[in-house]
Amino acid sequence: MKIAVLANVKEDAPVSLEDPPGRWDDLDDLKTVEATLTSLIDLGHEPKYFPGVIDSIEDIKRFAPDLCFNFSEGHYGNSREAQMPAVLDMLGIPYTCAGVLGMMLSHNKHIAKSQFNMAGLPTARFMVVEDANNIPESNLRYPMFVKPAFEGSSIGINESAVVNNYDELVNQVSWVIDTLDTLVLVEEYIEGREFTIGILGDEALPIVEIFSPTGYYSNSQKEDFASEVYRVCPAELSYIQTKEFQNLALRAKKVLNLEDVCRMDMRMDNAGNPYILEVNPIPLMYPDPKQASLIYAADAAGYTYTDIVRKIIESAVKRWHLQ
Numbered sequence: 352m353k354i355a356v357l358a359n360v361k362e363d364a365p366v367s368l369e370d371p372p373g374r375w376d377d378l379d380d381l382k383t384v385e386a387t388l389t390s391l392i393d394l395g396h397e398p399k400y401f402p403g404v405i406d407s408i409e410d411i412k413r414f415a416p417d418l419c420f421n422f423s424e425g426h427y428g429n430s431r432e433a434q435m436p437a438v439l440d441m442l443g444i445p446y447t448c449a450g451v452l453g454m455m456l457s458h459n460k461h462i463a464k465s466q467f468n469m470a471g472l473p474t475a476r477f478m479v480v481e482d483a484n485n486i487p488e489s490n491l492r493y494p495m496f497v498k499p500a501f502e503g504s505s506i507g508i509n510e511s512a513v514v515n516n517y518d519e520l521v522n523q524v525s526w527v528i529d530t531l532d533t534l535v536l537v538e539e540y541i542e543g544r545e546f547t548i549g550i551l552g553d554e555a556l557p558i559v560e561i562f563s564p565t566g567y568y569s570n571s572q573k574e575d576f577a578s579e580v581y582r583v584c585p586a587e588l589s590y591i592q593t594k595e596f597q598n599l600a601l602r603a604k605k606v607l608n609l610e611d612v613c614r615m616d617m618r619m620d621n622a623g624n625p626y627i628l629e630v631n632p633i634p635l636m637y638p639d640p641k642q643a644s645l646i647y648a649a650d651a652a653g654y655t656y657t658d659i660v661r662k663i664i665e666s667a668v669k670r671w672h673l674q
């Protein structure tokens with residue numbers, strides 16, 4: 352098949368002096384694109400890379416792909432990850448990963464959480480805050496966790512994200528709004544263990560446990576590959592707990608309309624209760640198991656990078672009835 356690989360790489364990020372710290376941390380590395388192109392060639396396809404930007408549209412049309420392998424995170428606006436799927440829908444070109452609805456539900460973490468609540472899936476209790484001087488009354492208990500309602504890569508999550516009282520809450524909400532000018536999500540802090548669960552096609556991969564020195568995964572820890580964060584896969588969980596977490600991940604995938612490949616971040620409190628934190632409709636596929644949880648989990652399941660790419664393509668081919 353002719354496959355267009357679409358991505359927004361860090362190397363091409365439209366960097367500006369006004370960017371808040373970490374503004375482009377959720378973009379891909381060129382290395383991920385190169386690894387995907389190599390795998391697609393190994394699988395007998397004819398791939399070509401296009402930046403996931405408006406200027407590529409004519410080139411993509413001319414290439415006339417049978418399928419797009421979509422990593423595009425977008426650059427601007429709250430529709431970021433949904434922009435390329437919308438354009439491809441208009442062009443009638445099939446693509447991997449979620450469509451517009453799945454991208455939008457995942458991007459808006461508070462809306463994803465409302466969907467989970469409606470579907471009876473466990474997620475930390477929360478409120479949305481627009482203004483630090485006008486924090487809604489709530490019966491949430493402390494400690495709470497303050498994060499942007501959008502973003503990824505723990506952007507907007509620093510060493511003071513856990514707040515223990517009203518003053519700390521106001522300070523942290525102010526800091527997030529001042530640095531990122533975004534809607535803020537305030538959740539009950541889930542003290543306990545952290546897991547992330549990759550889904551490849553319809554298969555939940557072995558669970559990855561993430562150990563971070565602060566008890567949660569801040570932006571500085573994610574971006575510093577030398578930080579003390581480490582992962583274990585398969586996580587030390589009983590068979591029943593493993594199945595419970597994997598089933599929740601699969602149900603969350605369905606509830607949010609995700610496709611082909613995705614990754615769910617979850618926690619377990621000290622009583623053993625699971626909570627879905629958020630979902631990643633385009634999980635990081637950096638070709639190093641130590642740096643990308645999805646790749647690490649797939650590796651533990653015995654899959655090579657090319658197997659992962661093949662399974663994503665197979666899932667999309669089936670969905671779009673391409674064969």
Ligand SMILES: Nc1ncnc2c1ncn2[C@@H]1O[C@H](COP(=O)(O)OP(=O)(O)O)[C@@H](O)[C@H]1O
Pocket residue numbers: 475496498502503504505506508538539540541542545566567568569616618628629
């Ligand atoms: N309610 C919460 N309780 C405990 N830790 C949390 C909570 N929400 C987020 N975190 C921590 O913050 C990290 C980043 O939050 P997450 O919602 O996954 O955002 P991102 O999209 O930036 O990955 C998580 O990996 C987790 O360590």
Ligand SMILES: [Mg+2]
Pocket residue numbers: 504505616629
């Ligand atoms: Mg996350």
